Amino acid sequence: MQITIQRHDAGAADARKPVYQQIAEQVSRAIGAGELRAGDKLPTIRALAGQLGVNRDTVALAYDALARERLVETTVGRGTFVRQATPRARPQRAAPPLSPLVDRLLDFERARPDYAARDGAVPLHSLIPDPSLYPLKAFRRSLNRVLDEGGTELLSYGGHQGSAALRDVIAERLRGHDVDTGAEQLVLCQGASQGMSLAMRLYAEPGDWVAVEEPTYHNVLGVLVGLGLRPAPVPMTDDGPDLEVLERTLARPEVRLFYTMPSFHNPLGTTTSLAHRRALLDIAARLGKPVIEDGFEMDLRYDGREVPPLAALDTSGVVVHLFSFSKSLFPGVRIGSICARGRAVDGLLALKYTTDLSGVLVLQAAVADFVRRGGYDRHLANLRGRLRERRDVLLAALEEHMPQGTRWTRPEGGYQVWVDLPEDIDSRALLREAENAGVMFSPGHQFHHDGRPSTGLRLTTALADSDEIRRGIEILARLVSTQLAARAPRVARDTSIHV
């Protein structure tokens, strides 16, 4: 059988199916037509990915989808085979319908970019911290040490608030940023992702609205859809969210809270000034609306001067602060914290309890040990150095290669740099070309609440090292320059007609 992939073209942007789905459907049709028969072996994931010039994950997704339809089955070490038609009767009735909310969520998820890069493409799209930098050995010592000391008790439920030792450690670090807090005001959670979801549920019910920055972290938009909440966008200026729009938005009674990333914004990479933070808090306090401050990269400043988190400036008790170890230690630990006050803590505990009972106590204890013994700060010193170096390389490469009219941000911490392309180049359309040319980035439309096209794109320094970054930017710059060159005559012709 022959598998072909329909690549993106500008005219049919929304009709285009994800690559994995195209593959799955063609295999499915081949089975239906008898081209492939029970027992036939499909190409290996590696072989098919190579042949189609797509990422292996894409082929793996396709095979998973086929397995889910009971059309193929995979045997570890042997491969993927077309299944014998099952002797059990196929369902006579349609499966029960999913909730409309889940249907909306699936629609939303389908609109995510379907990265289909060739192997070896420079991963400037990824926010997964580089595994080669994880402090595996030292962390493992902490893990085994707490198991020696804590024994089986660490394998029991952790309580819904989470390890007191780790809450102590995080509270102490937050106090180092002038946040007036204590272990009793912290609730541990599965990374800032869960923290975000719990904090939103604390104040907003399905049908309510949530003010979000535009652009904002795309998963925030997904969380909103999943919870039945609606985004009220507040455009970002050069110094944080537009305060006039923010005030107007938060004044609407159906808007329940504001979600913001004042430091190392995702996707912009920018940091809001102290004066802007104070003005923002004043608005929120005046209107009595809570502010969720996502400090997911707060430990990753490598340049400039610390600006106190909103939680440190908050005298009205409106701020709920999220922290996470995912970007600064490693994501697989799945540990973050939510810092709140008074009844908000009780509410968070009740929500955590009814969501998944508790986190993983033994990992929480291991992180507490790792931080206490200085392992985390040593790791941070190393990581910040690398991130600064990679940012410098990235900015220098942009400066050297990008055509005139391109603008970009200059982060003082974290992984994100935002690039704004000249002359209305749609970054989503550019992505297909870029993937084929060997560089990946995150197109800007997915950071918009309505998914409208964007000339912006997010680059990260998470997975790519300095050499890869240089190579990636050279490729990207060449593509943009080519587009501009192709455009110029057309603009000239248009002009000549109209004059």
Added chain:
Amino acid sequence: MQITIQRHDAGAADARKPVYQQIAEQVSRAIGAGELRAGDKLPTIRALAGQLGVNRDTVALAYDALARERLVETTVGRGTFVRQATPRARPQRAAPPLSPLVDRLLDFERARPDYAARDGAVPLHSLIPDPSLYPLKAFRRSLNRVLDEGGTELLSYGGHQGSAALRDVIAERLRGHDVDTGAEQLVLCQGASQGMSLAMRLYAEPGDWVAVEEPTYHNVLGVLVGLGLRPAPVPMTDDGPDLEVLERTLARPEVRLFYTMPSFHNPLGTTTSLAHRRALLDIAARLGKPVIEDGFEMDLRYDGREVPPLAALDTSGVVVHLFSFSKSLFPGVRIGSICARGRAVDGLLALKYTTDLSGVLVLQAAVADFVRRGGYDRHLANLRGRLRERRDVLLAALEEHMPQGTRWTRPEGGYQVWVDLPEDIDSRALLREAENAGVMFSPGHQFHHDGRPSTGLRLTTALADSDEIRRGIEILARLVSTQLAARAPRVARDTSIHV
């Protein structure tokens, strides 16, 4: 200062405040009145608990609540002290209101029993598996082995579906129970608790109704409140949920799904027959309503013959099956799985993604290794033996000591035994006496959707060993007998008046 505890009395059952709150309020008042001053040390948790005859956890909760109000602070190793009034201005405005849904959840949580046992009371209320039985050493070898082999990649995000190795292992075990499934149809989650919440969200939106057994696991009711869902109770008979009521209930369009525990029911301990399972599935399939089957103790059968899970009997694709390692390995691993079909799997993946991104890959890999090497089955063989022994001791003690008219269930697996007291004795009222006398149990009202009084109570064999179980039942039986003896004359008097 003098702290006193208002114990439960029948007349003011609902007005009674939790013990920890009573303690916190008295300390708070003492600080307000100047009886306690900045820098004063509070009694240690151990000392105050001993003095008041309550559990240390209760005092710890009280001190936490005070710390949250910024009235006291705890320094590890030194103790808990009254705080200096903070120089920072106190909030001038009220904190933002929590969502009405969270308020309802907090009300619900307050209705939970506030266990205030003396130290040393027999814990027949706990569903935390006995830590002395956790296979710490063998599991730790698996954990270190996968870290050796998998390295830093195991510390990255696990993907929202979770470790393929562990999904393979669980799928294989489910196939051993005749469930026709594969790794691609499983989504890993943080224990059955998270599985339950995700599975409910898959089919039901806030405002919808969910059919639940009555009595049912009290956390199910909490999950419903937290998600804005409403319980539609289906009474349990001697052989599972009443099928007539179930049919009537599921026929209501606003009732979206049915949550059931056919094996080793919590709190009843009972197992539904094969015929009843088939009839139940027939109703659900005919009405097109999904069934969430909670198999949280499915690996804990120690007696009788296996009855296939609903998921094995389901020919219509209505069953979503939950499995968990919490009760059969240890809870702190926080790993369970959801087994579904077709689009339901996509929906679960999207929900998982927007809830907390992914689970803890390194622990998932460690459990896969542990199971593959036979460690889990060896552990289960040992655990089942212990549980069988404890159940036999419990049933024998009930038989020997409980007064006539008491009835109880005879589980074939898991930890729960349900006891029904004679002559309308309210188990909630009995709990206060029992705690003082040295035995704890779970009063039945909390397993009712409306919290109405119950003559039932749940006993468990999770934390108490055989000797403790014998002692606990002797105490319980004595209390019940005393109540019956005290009642008899009153009944006689009442009778004489009315005749």
